[in-house]
Amino acid sequence: VNPRDGWPNSRADAMASGAGRVLSSASIHPATGSACADLNYVFATTARNRALTKRILMPEQAVQEALSMVAAGEKVGFLFGPERAGLDKEDVARANAIVSVPVNPAFGSLNLAQCVLLVSYEWGRQTLQLPVGDFHIAGGRLAETGEVDDLIARLVQRLDHVGFFYPEAKRRHMIINLENLFRRLALTRTDVQTLHGITRALSEKIKGTK
Amino acid sequence: VNPRDGWPNSRADAMASGAGRVLSSASIHPATGSACADLNYVFATTARNRALTKRILMPEQAVQEALSMVAAGEKVGFLFGPERAGLDKEDVARANAIVSVPVNPAFGSLNLAQCVLLVSYEWGRQTLQLPVGDFHIAGGRLAETGEVDDLIARLVQRLDHVGFFYPEAKRRHMIINLENLFRRLALTRTDVQTLHGITRALSEKIKGTK
Numbered sequence: 001v002n003p004r005d006g007w008p009n010s011r012a013d014a015m016a017s018g019a020g021r022v023l024s025s026a027s028i029h030p031a032t033g034s035a036c037a038d039l040n041y042v043f044a045t046t047a048r049n050r051a052l053t054k055r056i057l058m059p060e061q062a063v064q065e066a067l068s069m070v071a072a073g074e075k076v077g078f079l080f081g082p083e084r085a086g087l088d089k090e091d092v093a094r095a096n097a098i099v100s101v102p103v104n105p106a107f108g109s110l111n112l113a114q115c116v117l118l119v120s121y122e123w124g125r126q127t128l129q130l131p132v133g134d135f136h137i138a139g140g141r142l143a144e145t146g147e148v149d150d151l152i153a154r155l156v157q158r159l160d161h162v163g164f165f166y167p168e169a170k171r172r173h174m175i176i177n178l179e180n181l182f183r184r185l186a187l188t189r190t191d192v193q194t195l196h197g198i199t200r201a202l203s204e205k206i207k208g209t210k
Numbered sequence: 211v212n213p214r215d216g217w218p219n220s221r222a223d224a225m226a227s228g229a230g231r232v233l234s235s236a237s238i239h240p241a242t243g244s245a246c247a248d249l250n251y252v253f254a255t256t257a258r259n260r261a262l263t264k265r266i267l268m269p270e271q272a273v274q275e276a277l278s279m280v281a282a283g284e285k286v287g288f289l290f291g292p293e294r295a296g297l298d299k300e301d302v303a304r305a306n307a308i309v310s311v312p313v314n315p316a317f318g319s320l321n322l323a324q325c326v327l328l329v330s331y332e333w334g335r336q337t338l339q340l341p342v343g344d345f346h347i348a349g350g351r352l353a354e355t356g357e358v359d360d361l362i363a364r365l366v367q368r369l370d371h372v373g374f375f376y377p378e379a380k381r382r383h384m385i386i387n388l389e390n391l392f393r394r395l396a397l398t399r400t401d402v403q404t405l406h407g408i409t410r411a412l413s414e415k416i417k418g419t420k
Contacts, residue, residue, distance in 0.1 A: 019314075053348045053398055060335060101331075102338060106228065114327055121311075121328055125270060128312060136308075138263045188263055 001035050003028065004082070032079065032091045040074040041066070044095030045115050046087050055097040062099040063122040078119055083112045143192045151192050151199075152179055158203045211245050213238065214292070242289065242301045250284040251276070254305030255325050256297050265307040272309040273332040288329055293322045353402045361402050361409075362389055368413045 003009065007028050013020050029035035036042050043062050057065065066076040079095055081087035092098065101110055101118055110118070143151075156165075156175055165171040185191070213219065217238050223230050239245035246252050253272050267275070276286040289305055291297035302308065311320055311328055320328070353361075366375075366385055375381040395401070 052346065053396075053401075054346060056346055058335075102334060104229075117324055117327060118331055121331070124312060125268075136262065136264060136266050186263075191263075 001029050001032050032094060036077055036079070036094060038075060039077040041069055041097075042077045042079055042095040043097055043099045044079045044087055044092045045099045045101075045119060046081060046092055047100060047109050052089075052092060052098075054092075054095075056100050057097055059099055059101055059119055059122045060126075062097070063119065063126050065097075066123075067126060080112055080116055080119075137188055140188050140190050143187045143189045147189065147192050148182055148187055151187075151195055152182055154196065155199050158199055161203065211239050211242050242304060246287055246289070246304060248285060249287040251279055251307075252287045252289060252305040253307050253309045254289045254291075254297055254302045255309045255311075255329060256291060256302055257310060257319050262299075262302060262308075264302075264305070266310050267307055269309055269311055269329055269332045270336075272307070273329065273336050275307075276333075277336060290322055290326055290329075347398055350398050350400050353397045353399045357399065357402050358392060358397060361397075361405055362392055364406065365409050368409055371413065 005011070007026075008023070012023055016023055027035075043057075043066065062078075066078075069076050078099070079087060079091060081091070099119065101115060103109055152175075155178070159165060165174050182195075187195070215221070217236075218233070222233055226233055237245075253267075253276065272288075276288075279286050288309070289297060289301060291301070309329065311325060313319055362385075365388070369375060375384055392405075397405070
């Protein structure tokens with residue numbers, strides 16, 4: 001709506017980090033009214049305004065409602081205010097509800113970029129079917145259980161050589177602990193090779209054995 | 211860790227928007243190792259790194275796990291990288307897991323401030339017992355049901371005067387629609403006064419009645 005520095009704006013392009021495509025698809029309007037004209041529901045992002053009787057939602061719930069409305073075929077918009085002054089009263093009055101990011105009231109509020117980032121993050125969090133997390137295996141695959149079995153057996157054998165499992169009564173318990181440790185690591189094949197090498201090197205140094 | 215521009219830093223204070231208290235409680239360390247020394251679990255915030263075998267979590271799940279560990283008495287830390295270069299390999303290797311914010315890979319990544327904001331937002335979202343939203347009543351209270359009854363009755367009376375409810379067979383249905391509309395608005399007492407005034411003014415203009 002009525003960009004302060006004109007449009008298109010080469011500085012905006014430069015700051016878009018490759019997302020110029022998003023900027024090119026922006027439409028420019030002389031006023032908030034025409035920008036919102038085809039929307040069925042408008043959320044205004046603003047700090048709490050005591051002078052208005054209006055629903056106030058957290059970003060999480062606002063995005064939830066927006067997604068329900070979009071799924072029902074409605075057009076939903078989010079209004080963000082300009083950097084310094086924020087949305088003016090007329091813009092907020094035009095909106096159907098307010099989105100307010102909870103911030104510590106002692107420490108001021110969010111700037112425009114922060115507000116856009118958080119609402120976009122919520123939108124992404126709720127729409128992208130992302131895995132909860134994953135486990136990245138660098139260069140190769142996880143070792144097979146048998147390979148880890150061999151590693152543990154070799155290690156136990158060498159530790160037996162040096163009398164590590166003492167007293168004998170605790171031997172079984174100590175081996176289980178060792179095994180738990182190695183299984184928890186989700187070792188790759190490369191890890192297993194490395195640990196074989198370490199075990200061999202250490203026992204050669206200490207005992208002079210092969 | 212080893213701040214580039216020294217510490218304390220008056221420019222940092224100026225940019226803290228009143229949150230100088232947070233800065234004063236920061237501790238300074240010569241290296242990442244000593245900064246993390248007393249932590250039990252460390253999350254590194256970084257873009258996906260192909261050279262490491264490590265758990266990768268979304269912010270939502272990382273904060274969830276961190277909160278569980280904190281509840282169990284563990285000390286949990288988040289490592290954020292410096293602005294340009296990000297965390298180096300040694301720092302990431304030190305971490306127990308990686309937090310990666312899902313961004314469109316075509317458009318680059320987040321800067322330091324954005325990353326801190328999103329992780330903090332997740333922390334706040336999951337820890338603050340915030341209401342889902344609320345309904346702010348400006349200057350006054352919601353009208354009582356009886357006051358809205360009176361408003362609707364008066365309006366129906368005036369509409370009857372001008373023959374609005376036509377045909378008679380539809381009268382009941384039209385009144386129910388009107389009532390639904392007014393009840394949905396959650397009118398304040400001031401709203402009710404305003405609507406009485408409007409109703410009166412319109413019917414005086416049209417009919418010359420009082």
